[in-house]
Amino acid sequence: MTPPLATCVWDLDAELVIALHQRIGSPVDSYANGSQTWLRGDGPDGVPVEWRLHPRPDFARRGQMSSYHLFPTVAAALARGEEPEIDPAAIWTGLEVAPAYGDEVPPEALAASLTAVLGRAPDAFGRVDRDTLGRAWERSGGRLDVIARLRELLDRP
Numbered sequence: 001m002t003p004p005l006a007t008c009v010w011d012l013d014a015e016l017v018i019a020l021h022q023r024i025g026s027p028v029d030s031y032a033n034g035s036q037t038w039l040r041g042d043g044p045d046g047v048p049v050e051w052r053l054h055p056r057p058d059f060a061r062r063g064q065m066s067s068y069h070l071f072p073t074v075a076a077a078l079a080r081g082e083e084p085e086i087d088p089a090a091i092w093t094g095l096e097v098a099p100a101y102g103d104e105v106p107p108e109a110l111a112a113s114l115t116a117v118l119g120r121a122p123d124a125f126g127r128v129d130r131d132t133l134g135r136a137w138e139r140s141g142g143r144l145d146v147i148a149r150l151r152e153l154l155d156r157p
Helices: 014-023 067-079 107-118 130-139 146-154
Strands: 005-011 036-040 049-055 092-099 124-128
Touching (some): 005 107, 092 107, 092 146, 107 124, 124 146, 130 146
Antiparallel strands (some): 005 092, 036 049, 049 092
């Protein structure tokens, strides 16, 4: 069992999608369920972190747009001030960032590093037992809203 890891969460809004697009660029990987991921050395002292834009549990890809084109297409439209082909709130619920390889990082230090990269502070941060979260998601058959669950865990005193 791995110890709880520092985790930061941002609730989804158009400004978040634009900030990701302008400050981080296109994801390094995309999944059929709509999840988008980036692996970058943005943690304190260059610690690798995984940025993950989590999909809505009920998201179903429409039309011919592949999951690899989903983020760049939606984000570019928002950045240009245009109405995107798909409302980002119909795809994603928020952004989660945690050390990619289980590195021990104080949550406050992670939040400060990521705030500098993204240009805005996380809506919540703290430590999360990622093994338990992953098992809950698997038991749900992928129907768990990961961001909502993270907010429940991180908003506790």
